[in-house]
Amino acid sequence: MSLQTHLAELERKHxxxxxxxxxxxxRPSSDTLxxxxxxxxxxxxxxxxxRVKLTIPKPTLH
Incomplete structure (x- = not known):
């Protein structure tokens, strides 16, 4: 799994x-815990x- 795919999955779960x-x-009946x-x-x-964002290489402008 690529880092971009992993990041997208984490963001979806978030x-x-x-x-x-x-x-x-x-819901008034929801449990606070x-x-x-x-x-x-x-x-x-x-x-x-x-953490994942920090490991993804930044694109260069070369």
Missing amino acids: RQLEEAISQAAA DVVELKRKKLLLKEEIE
Whole structure:
């Protein structure tokens, strides 16, 4: 799997977690611990996305 593909997959999962958090927060019956766990997973994904972005070589203008 290329770094670009891996990055796209991580970003897709991040968006899915963002949506799940929004939906859970909108439900009055949602468990606070579930929302906290979703937010923790989202943060871990964000950190992984940043690490992958740092390893992708920058294009040169030559």
